Amino acid sequence: MNIIEVNGITKKFGKFTALDDIHFSVRKGEICGFIGPNGAGKSTTIRILLGMLKATKGTAKIFGMDVWKDAVEIHKRISYVPGDVNLWPNLTGGEVIDLFLKMRGNGNIKKRDELLKKFDLDPSKKCRTYSKGNRQKVALVAAFACDADLYILDEPTSGLDPLMEKVFQECILEAKKEGKSVFLSSHILSEVEKVCDQVVIIREGKIIETGSLEDMRHLTRNKITLQTKTPVPGLKDFPGVHSFAEENSRVTFQVDTEKLDEVIRHVSQFGILKLESVPPTLEDLFMRHYKTSKATDEGGAV
Amino acid sequence: MRKHLPGTGSILKLIFRQDRFKISVWLLCLILITISVAYAYPEVYKTEEDIMGFILTMQNPAMEAMLGPVYDANNPPVAAVFAHEMLLFTVIAAAIMNILLIGRSTRTDEEDGRLELLLSLPVGRLSHITAVMLEALILNALLAILTGAGLSAVQTNGITPESSFLYGSILGSAGFLFAAITALFAQLAKTSRGATGLSFTVLIISYIIRAIGDVSSEALSLISPLGWTVRTGVFIDNKWWPVILPLAIGIIITAVVFYLNQIRDLGGGFIPEMKGKTRASALLKTPLGFVFRMQRTNIIAWAIGMFLLSAAFGAILGDLEEYYADLDILQAFLAANPDYTLTEQFVAMLFVILSIISAIPVVMVVLKLKGEENKNRTEHIYSRAVSRTGMLASYMIMAIIVSIIMQTLTAVGLWATSYSILDQTLSLGKTLNAALVFLPAIWVLIALGIFLMGLFPKATSGIWLYFAFCFIVIYLGELLKFPDWLMNLSSFTHVPQLFVEEGDILSLTILTLLAILITIIGFIGYRKRDITG
Known part of the structure; x- marks a missing residue:
């Protein structure tokens, strides 16, 4: 069952097309990473999902309900953490959290106090005195103290220290264990890699990749470090080999996943002394997509 | 002092760039309304009887409380009538302009984090506050000069070049005083709301003290800046002390502002914050x-x-x-x-x-x-x-x-x-x-x-x-x-x-x-x- 279903959403601001015919879905019990460079349309997508912006074209559904028309109904079952948390300077963190729980309904006071302790947040301070990280904690505590079926998180950890990031990851993994779904927009790729089952990559308002990390790794290159008894002639121009570099007797290169077998067969004839293969990280995927599109824009070869 | 001021010019430009629309609208409205009313007055008060009639209507406690004391003169020119009806409220408008603009350039910029960004650049510690005070000076000088020049071009009985510039200078000097007061509260209060709120409180209290004083006791009026502004006798006596006094006090306050600005932390203030509640009240919810x-x-x-x-x-x-x-x-x-x-x-x-x-x-x-x-x-x-x-x-x-x-x-x-x-x-x-x-x-x-x-x-x-x-x-x-x-x-x-x-x-x-x-x-x-x- 799909919790989020986005079908051909286009959003224009005047003449500018912020989102161009995007499609994706998030299944129940899944953590979906939503990544892309700044200005790609991540926050616009999220605001459409929250019913704050109206899509120019297309439909988006959460729990099978229309995100624009049934916004209030949907919001009773979701929790949202914005990327840039702006709070009321004259209220304390504790007051804001209570207020949010009341507006959302289903707030759990016991869980609130637990989370306050976990995130190490002083609720008696006025919001104007909070740092960015502390403001984010306020939003996170309010979000996870509710019993939600879907968590929509827009770069929720950009101001947190590594310790708090870990607490956050525990929170979403726990939510996943309870069968909840998470839609996580993030810049911190290692985090996405650690927790997400699926990623959606957006660039310049278009979805350029969706699927599980496993699926995507097939499409990409492994990084190989190799040392052989005798040098491998012509490896540089071997089909599927990229970014070839040679240093003393050691060579490093990238190889297309589907050509890996051929390449290894070939080099093994020359007596392998050392072979390291590193699977592509999300960062590589991301960088590659980013650079690829850039190169295409400039008319270069891929 | 040298090392405290680099970048002042650039910040000043930035402030004017940021507020150019607001500044232009405020100045245009204040100056155009002043000039058009001065221009219209001879049409309304054509004869001496008209003017005497007006003075009689004004010469009562209620109107004096509202607009200030009536000129103590026989046969005042129509320009004096204009000043009596317009001056105090124009001064108040100029004060409001200063409170809003200076409040924004000081505490609001600081509260929103823009000041932090500026200070991380190679600018001096006092550059920003210097730029703000220069903004206030330029703003009010423009108001004074343009109003003066505009008025002296109006052919209304009683308007002379000196009196026109005196009229403009009253607006400018009172405006500068309130700019300085706002800058002072921007150092004391920790929030922009606090800073502008306290400045408005001073303005309202000044008005009330002047109102009571103008009706009952001259001495009481003299402790209110607004009391000074209605005592120039502009267009008749042309006394300049009510221009110089607020300017001087404004400069003294500015010195205090510089001192406080230098000894306090970025984002800090002198009015302490209290510890807040950890739970929201039922009302808030x-x-x-x-x-x-x-x-x-x-x-x-x-x-x-x-x-x-x-x-x-x-x-x-x-x-x-x-x-x-x-x-x-x-x-x-x-x-x-x-x-x-x-x-x-x-x-x-x-x-x-x-x-x-x-x-x-x-x-x-x-x-x-x-x-x-x-x-x-x-x-x-x-x-x-x-x-x-x-x-x-x-x-x-x-x-x-x-x-x-x-x-x-x-x-x-x-x-x-x-x-x-x-x-x-x-x-x-x-x-x-x-x-x-x-x-x-x-x-x-x-x-x-x-x-x-x-x-x-x-x-x-x-x-x-x-x-x-x-x-x-x-x-x-x-x-x-x-x-x-x-x-x-x-x-x-x-x-x-x-x-x-x-x-x-x-x-x-x-x-x-x-x-x-x-x-x-x-x-x-x-x-x-x-x-x-």
Whole structure:
């Protein structure tokens, strides 16, 4: 069952097309990473999902309900953490959290106090005195103290220290264990890699990749470090080999996943002394997509 | 000192670049209104009798409390009449301009983190505050010089180049004083709201002290900056000390500002913060309670201000009555409408002005929702189970409640103090009615605010232009001979002044229906539009 279903959403601001015919879905019990460079349309997508912006074209559904028309109904079952948390300077963190729980309904006071302790947040301070990280904690505590079926998180950890990031990851993994779904927009790729089952990559308002990390790794290159008894002639121009570099007797290169077998067969004839293969990280995927599109824009070869 | 100031010029440019629209609109409005009124006056007061008549109307405690003391001269020129009616309110407008602009350039920039960004660049510790004070200096010098130059080009009897520049300089020097006061509070208070709020408090207190002083004791008036500004005798005596005094005090305050700025931390202040609650109260958790809590200080401050202002006017009604009783000739002159007493005529006029002033906090309450959106805070609300209609309705209801509170306090304040003074007391019921009858006109302003927020969110603050228009129609409409259709565009024109007019149920009903209609359109627009934060 799909919790989020986005079908051909286009959003224009005047003449500018912020989102161009995007499609994706998030299944129940899944953590979906939503990544892309700044200005790609991540926050616009999220605001459409929250019913704050109206899509120019297309439909988006959460729990099978229309995100624009049934916004209030949907919001009773979701929790949202914005990327840039702006709070009321004259209220304390504790007051804001209570207020949010009341507006959302289903707030759990016991869980609130637990989370306050976990995130190490002083609720008696006025919001104007909070740092960015502390403001984010306020939003996170309010979000996870509710019993939600879907968590929509827009770069929720950009101001947190590594310790708090870990607490956050525990929170979403726990939510996943309870069968909840998470839609996580993030810049911190290692985090996405650690927790997400699926990623959606957006660039310049278009979805350029969706699927599980496993699926995507097939499409990409492994990084190989190799040392052989005798040098491998012509490896540089071997089909599927990229970014070839040679240093003393050691060579490093990238190889297309589907050509890996051929390449290894070939080099093994020359007596392998050392072979390291590193699977592509999300960062590589991301960088590659980013650079690829850039190169295409400039008319270069891929 | 050298090492504290690099970058001042660039910051100054940045400030003017940021505020160029606001600065131009403020200066243009102040200068153009001043010049056009000076230009129109000879048309209104053609003969010496006209001028004497005007002076007689002004020479009573009520009007002196409102506008300052009348010139002590035989045969004053028409320019003096102009100064008497316009000077004090123009000074107040110039002070408001300074409070808003300087408040924004100081504490607001600091609160929003822009100052931090600036200070991380190779600029000196004192560069920013120096640039702000230079901004104040330039702004007020422009106001003084342009007003002076503009006035001296007007061929009105009594206007000389010296007096024109004196008139401009009064505006400029008082403006600079309030700029310095705002900069001072921007060092003391930790929030921009605190800084501008305290500055406005000083302005209001100055006005009240001057009002009481002008009626009862000259010495009292001399402790209020606004008391000085009405004592130049501009266009007759042309005394310059009321220009030099605020300038000097402004410079002293500026020195204190520099000192405080240097010894305090970025983001810090001198008025301490208290530890807050860890739990939200039951009131805060209700939609209306939330809307109220966000603007509590503002609403309470305005409520007290409105009550004091009307009570001050109530207190002088007795003097007004006594004064007229002594002067047969004046009674003959002012008895334009023999059916009503002078007190009644004065109170009727007073309620128009007080009502439009109490519309300010009301409009502020409803516009707050747009401010919340600008600050990306509505997303917290609309991402939860709260409907747009519900939220907007909460702001609207709060605005309506505030309008009723303000008008009631205005009536009660005026009635309570006048009751203890007047021989022929006003009836509380009638006074209340005379104030509450303006509610539909205020509601039209709420409705227009909602309409703009719903359909033209970027032009929301345009509601203040309509507000300024209503104010100009009331204050200057007759004088500048606005055509009827223009006068009718102001919702306040259609409200009967109950002390001198019959109740007009029809126009009140139409105003209310109009307000409802505009509100509904605004709600529909608000439900359909994109929320940007």
